[in-house]
Amino acid sequence: MKTMLAIISNALCRMTGRNAGAQTVSEGARVVVSRSFADFTPQATFDIKKCDLHRLEEGPPVKAELTREQGLQYYRTMQTVRRMELKADQLYKQKIIRGFCHLYDGQEACAAGIEAAINPSDHLITAYRAHGYTYTRGVSVKEILAELTGRRGGVAKGKGGSMHMYAPHFYGGNGIVGAQVPLGAGIALACQYQGKNQVCVTLYGDGAANQGQLFESYNMAALWKLPCIFICENNKYGMGTSVERAAASTDYYKRGDFIPGLRVDGMDVLCVREATQFAADHCRAGKGPIIMELQTYRYHGHSMSDPGVSYRTREEIQEVRSKSDPISMLKERMLSHNMASVEEFKEIDIEIRKQVEEATQFATSDPEPPLEELCNHIFSKNPPLEVRGTSPWSKLKSVS
Amino acid sequence: MRDFHRSAPAAVQMTVRDALNQAMDEELERDERVFLLGEEVAQYDGAYKVSRGLWKKYGDKRIIDTPISEINVLLQAGLRPICEFMTFNFSMQAIDQIINSAAKTYYMSAGLQSVPIVFRGPNGASAGVAAQHSQCFAAWYGHCPGLKVVSPWNSEDAKGLLKSAIRDENPVVVLENELLYGVPFEMSEEAQSKDFTIPIGKAKIERQGNSITLVAHSRYVGHCLDAAAVLAKEGIECEVINLRTIRPMDVESIETSVMKTNHLVTVEGGWPQFGIGAEICARIMEGPAFNYLDSPVTRVTGVDIPMPYAKILEDHSLPQVKDIIFSVKKTLNI
Secondary structure (H helix, E strand, O other): OOOHHHHHHHHHHHHHHHOOOOOOOOOOOOOOOOOOOOOOOOEEEEOOOOOOOEEOOOOOOOEEEEHHHHHHHHHHHHHHHHHHHHHHHHHHOOOOOOOOOOOOOOOOOHHHHHHHHOOOOOOOOOOOOOOOHHHOOOOHHHHHHHHHHHOOOOOOOOOOOOOOEEEEEEEOOOOOOHHHHHHHHHHHHHHHHHOOOEEEEEEEEEHHEEEEHHHHHHHHHHHHHOOOEEEEEEEEEEEOEEEHHHHHOOOOHHHOOOOEEEEEOOOOHHHHHHHHHHHHHHHHHHOEEEEEEEEOOOOOOOOOOOOOOOOOOHHHHHHHHHHOOOOHHHHHHHOOOEEEEEEHHHHHHHHHHHHHHHHHHHHHHHOOOOHHHHHHHHOOOOOOEEEOOOOOEEEEOOOO | OOOOOOOOOOOOEEEHHHHHHHHHHHHHHHHOEEEEEEEEOOOOOOOOOOOOOHHHHHHHHHHHEEOOOOOOOOOOOEEEEEEEEEOOHHHHHHHHHHHHHHOHHHHHHHOOOOOOOOEEEOOOOOOOOOOOHHHOHHHHHHHHOOOOEEOOOOOOHHHHHHHHHHHHOOOEEEEHHHHHHEEEEEOOOOOHHHOOOOOOOEEEEEEOOEEEEEEOOOHHHHHHHHHHHHHHHOOOEEEEEEEEEEEEOOOHHHHHHHHHHEEEEEOOOOOOOOOOOHHHHHHHHHOHHHHHOOOOOOEEEOOOOOOOOHHHHHHOOOOOOOHHHHHHHHHOOO
């Protein structure tokens, strides 16, 4: 029976031109989504948490539709980010990654949910906890890990490191807390200026939410009705300082005052997707900026030099892991609605593990950037210039 | 490691971190108006653990955790705040206040309003923290009248200069170095005293020599001493001057040395253009030591690029001991 289904499904895939190889080979029957003659439910509707609203009559829907294909894709994205971050942890402890390394595990639903609701032609900017977004915005695990290990195959050729990775329509990766927010408002201005119906997603954390420059950005975005989705990833701690000790108001979705806001369950990828869709529609309709607060959690400390347990308890971390893990939640939903099989998820996990291992291989064997390129990329579109080295006799060359 | 001299038997080893901690502890105890504020300085014990134990000892009133709002530099009338910047890169968020509200106020008020405030934190390059976290601000702050700027190297420098800064009636910028925090140095018996201070504006001769003068501040003092040890084997005796203070700079000490050695090399981690070495060159030309120079002054500096991340690139972006040795020989025409 299973073999026959596999043969039929393969035939269908060839006929419809779908890339059957993209999905894992599994013992369970694989089906093309538009056909539902096999074991799995092709689509289901899930209840999601209602968002708290600020200056909005209505919010995103409280039910989300999920197709099997979408579910597997979100799972794959989140699990890839998870495994990539855990690999980075390992490499850092082996001293193969150095400097700063701020890991994203626990927050995967935010990056995955946002990307699911926007287009590749939209824009996104975030702070230093950026590896997840670098991936969702299109950079391969290989190029991310190679950047972390400082090799020439890294997305920034080894010159940027953890906090400075970029891609088309992805503006980093920014090291100075809050400084990316005015930049995001500026990108939104460019969107408006160019009139291509694009939006800019501008992310920041609960720590950055108290920076004055954010409020300047809020003012200008609202005044000029810029298509800017301000998103606060509230993971409850700004480095070692809990939100209660840093903010006079922890209702981050209301901090934009005259800007409408939503508070969203950031651990639920569907909730994030629906809210982001709502927000993007708001901006594209010319209504101006909107703020989303994603309530999320990071399992690691602030960075690799922070054990993360001096200001919060291990019990708290464990509780979030067991009750609200974004990847587990999605998996359980799909399993309970018979949208996929346990084996299928296992296969995906194995595949991702392999992908991350291969990326690690590359990231640890690729050579370091060549010294001749030390001074390149000072200026853009500039004739080559001479750069002073460490002494007056050291004359180095810089090309654009 | 440093070349430890035999000194008074009561000398102890102390890291720069502990020396800074001790300085703040002593000054907090001595003067009730002194308090410390900054990100993570209290309950976290400090991002780099420099303020470890102080919150436990002095409590919420004297050791204050702030939100991430560098610009909230407080001009607390009658109080003497120590403002910690997690790194001086973040001080740019507050630099308007440091210059326009702190540095210039005593002048603008013709003496009515003084600003006894200390800004301290790590400055310059660390290890692998890339472009936005590696800049040296010695030249930027050293440029401004109304500010005092110090840059300690070893533990005695750290303790003595920080205590002087806290006791000073003026805004003082204390440029520490993260890579030096964990390095132990000898603390003389005198330095262990609660009243030990080092005068702001006075450089120190760390090593005497006749062949050539090396001037540096912070971490590069150590590099110069290392270079001097290697060069001594070839009969070149370097006189190494630890600037200790960037502003007001002790040019006289440099001049006295140059008039003896006839050669000068400056060493710094910051960028060359408009830097510490550039200022030293200008001052030497304007004073009596110029006529004693047998060759132009050589500046050894960081490479004129934003700091790259990859280790091989980062290593080649900053002065290494071998660069200093090379520059000494070129300057001496050897």
